[in-house]
Amino acid sequence: MAEYTERTERTEHSDRTARAERTGPAITVLLVDDHPVVRDGLRGMFASAPGFEVLGEAGNGVEGVELAVRLDPDVVLMDLRMPGGGGVVAIAELGRRAPRSKVLVLTTYDTDSDTLPAIEAGATGYLLKDTPRGELFTAVRAAAEGRTVLSPAIASRLVSRVRSPGNEPLSxxxxxxxxxxxxxxxxxxxxxxxxxxxxxxxxxxxxxxxxxxxxxxxxxxxxxxxxxxxx
Structure with missing residues (x-):
């Protein structure tokens, strides 16, 4: 019985090692959103998916920057409009203080007044909160590699702006x-x-x-x- 248990443990250890070698090190993520329910949901999603590790979470941009500097995550998943410290200012600050971390915006706001400042501040990508979980995981992996990720609606509007400059009304x-x-x-x-x-x-x-x-x-x-x- 002891021999069987030892053999089983060796097999399970080998399986875990093989999986780790196939998938590589986990992508580390920091969650920044002022809604605890959203953070809980995101943490649960990433916990259930292989290849990710949530290092921490923050309720506003100021806290997010401080945590990112301390924890050095691969990707910061950032909301934009948050009391106590918004996302755009935090994105710019992260570019100065934690340049290795890539910022992926995840928000409900898709207007140009939100999108453009975030991208100009240094966000690697911009997604809406109705993004399917599979696409979110893919986007986080892409962001970790430094690739730009935009939701289809955002990308379409930005392309339209490039093709037809000077036609958008002023706020x-x-x-x-x-x-x-x-x-x-x-x-x-x-x-x-x-x-x-x-x-x-x-x-x-x-x-x-x-x-x-x-x-x-x-x-x-x-x-x-x-x-x-x-x-």
Missing amino acids: AREREVLELVAKGTSNREIAAVLFISEATVKTHLTHIYGKLGAKDRAAAVAVAYDRGILG
């Missing part, structure tokens, strides 16, 4: 910024008037230039007057 905030630019207001003054940071003003300007097909402030104002955006 209400972008129009406010442009109106102040037309009055000769500096970035610092715009930030003070709108109660936002200068970095955010620059981000809005970048989006305005892209949407209007303009290269600078003067060209953007001229195009806006020509199209009737500014009266």
Whole structure:
């Protein structure tokens, strides 16, 4: 009986070793989402799939950055809009403090005002929370290898923007910024008037230039007057 048990244990150990050699080291993941139920669901999904290890979880971007710096995960699965620290700022901070970790956005928001800042901040990929689990696993593996991953809806819209620049309407905030630019207001003054940071003003300007097909402030104002955006 003892011999049988020892032989069985050796066989099971050999099987585990063989599986590990076939699959390689597990991809380590950090979950960043302000909803505990979402984090629990994701943790359970990855626990049930071979080849993944969840190192930890955080409820906002600030906590996520600190954990990523400490735990050094392969992939950070990041929500965007979170109280106490949003995803876009966290993505940029991770690029500075934990550059090895790849950030894969997983969110319910698919508007350009969410998508573009996240990608510009350094996200490796952008998925929506209705992504099937199999596709999510594939995306995490791809992100760990540094490959760009975009949900079909996001990819289609980005391609449309590249093919038809200058046709997307400005958001209400972008129009406010442009109106102040037309009055000769500096970035610092715009930030003070709108109660936002200068970095955010620059981000809005970048989006305005892209949407209007303009290269600078003067060209953007001229195009806006020509199209009737500014009266």
